[in-house]
Amino acid sequence: MTAFTHLDKNDSPAMVDVGEKKITRREAVAQAVIVLPEAVLKALQDHDFATSKGPVFQTAVIAGIMAAKKTGALIPLCHPLGLTNCSVDITLNAQQEIVIRCTASIESQTGVEMEALTGASVAALTIYDMCKALSHDMVIKEIKLMEKRGGKHDFKRQ
Template structure:
């Protein structure tokens, strides 16, 4: 299979979805943020509060806002009106922040990029809100966890 974002002349192009079938599509992406002990010390009842405000709540709003603007941020992405965007933030057993962003739409194209952008922006927002306490914050990974709809479904083990 060739690159879908290149035309016959090798120039960038937006994928033509005109002939695709409308279907319900979802995607979930995950970002993991490692916080150093001096930041984790401010964690109370699963929430992180800083002078800038409630970190996880602000990160959720930032992630949703970013997911809605994915088509403006990534040059060849289709602009989509999402049906749903949900972000969940938790702390795992390794004391890392786990951000799960699930986007959904009924359309001719998927929402993987929207989920990835939402999770990424939530992670960057956590970094921004906590950097005054430490610059040893690490955004470890961002990856697609699952998608449904379109040609094939995918679920990471």
């Protein structure tokens, strides 16, 4: 296992110096899953996935993209990055859970895992916020990196 990269020689928090790294194409995909009570899911389906606050999934897509773009301002030691692309896709799986996938990409000296994770997280939180009037019994049950490409090594969750 490698050492923590966000600590300096005195074990104090430090931003990673990426100045000597090569600029390469980097992409990351993160996923969040939300479990809704059956009544909330049915209410969403009955109203074309809209609430009095507006279209739930479309609002969550915009929120996720906006959050990914602001990751450097939200996570203290993240580099501020100008993403070349970001997308958020929201679907229902076979278990009737909402699955959010955020894909972020860039040509840079550092990766975009945190941007993808932030985008998926905020999209999930937006869905929670837009549905909480119907029930607070929702669970954001997982937020995880699914894959990353570029940089030192690639990663793909099995």
